[in-house]
Every structure is written in structure tokens, then in C-alpha cells.
Amino acid sequence: MTIRRIGLFVLNLIAGLLSFGVMGYGLASAVFIDTRFNPVLSILYCVMPILSFPLFLLARLFRKLVALQIVLAMVYVGVYSALNWRTCASLGYCTGVLATVILTMKTLSVLAYFGSIILSIFAGVIENNP
Numbered sequence: 001m002t003i004r005r006i007g008l009f010v011l012n013l014i015a016g017l018l019s020f021g022v023m024g025y026g027l028a029s030a031v032f033i034d035t036r037f038n039p040v041l042s043i044l045y046c047v048m049p050i051l052s053f054p055l056f057l058l059a060r061l062f063r064k065l066v067a068l069q070i071v072l073a074m075v076y077v078g079v080y081s082a083l084n085w086r087t088c089a090s091l092g093y094c095t096g097v098l099a100t101v102i103l104t105m106k107t108l109s110v111l112a113y114f115g116s117i118i119l120s121i122f123a124g125v126i127e128n129n130p
């Protein structure tokens with residue numbers, strides 16, 4: 001086994017584990033979330049991370065689906081930020097929309113989502129370059 005194959009394996013393994021963790025987070029959120037206040041955002045908040053791992057597996061077969069992973073991650077950040085804004089606005093401690101988005105970008109689930117995508121892109125680049 002060459003260094004390149006080992007590197008590809010490690011990149012894909014870490015990306016898959018991150019994606020699987022994000023999916024687990026989405027499943028846990030789906031079980032415990034209260035959807036009565038804003039059902040559309042709440043359902044999207046749960047569905048976006050759940051789709052992370054199946055889409056990762058499909059992107060392994062069809063490399064162009066990585067772009068769809070990026071779109072879903074951005075939608076997830078938007079939905080998550082909207083829910084965070086709703087929470088901080090109701091409690092009265094919001095400082096601004098940008099601050100809420102930045103706070104959301106620092107959460108573990110968002111970092112894992114984007115980390116999985118970045119590692120998938122690196123694996124695709126390594127795989128396609130001889």
C-alpha cells in the first residue's frame with residue numbers, strides 16, 4: 001500500500017467519522033427538539049445533519065455531489081443561526097445577526113459538518129491527481 005492510498009484512506013475515514021457524528025447529532029436533535037414554536041426551521045435543523053452521512057457516502061461514488069454537501073452545510077448554518085437568533089431574541093441578549101452567525105459557526109456540529117466536507121474535497125483532489 002502506498003503513502004497516497006494510506007492518506008486517502010485516512011482522509012476518507014476521518015471525513016466519514018465526522019459526517020457520521022453529525023448525523024448522530026441530527027438524530028439526537030430530532031428526538032429531543034420541540035417543534036411547536038417554529039416547525040419548519042426545527043425540522044430543517046434536524047434533517048440537514050441527518051443527511052450528512054448518506055450524502056457523504058453518495059459523494060464517494062459521485063464526486064460532484066460534494067457541491068450539494070456544501071449547499072446543505074450552508075443551509076444548515078442559516079437554519080441553526082435563525083434558531084439561535086430566536087432563542088437569544090426571546091431572552092433579550094442578542095448583540096447582532098453577524099454575532100449570532102459567528103457563534104453558530106463555532107459550534108461543534110457546524111465545525112464537524114464543514115470539516116467533513118473539506119476532508120472530502122481534499123480526498124477527491126488527491127484521488128484525481130496522479
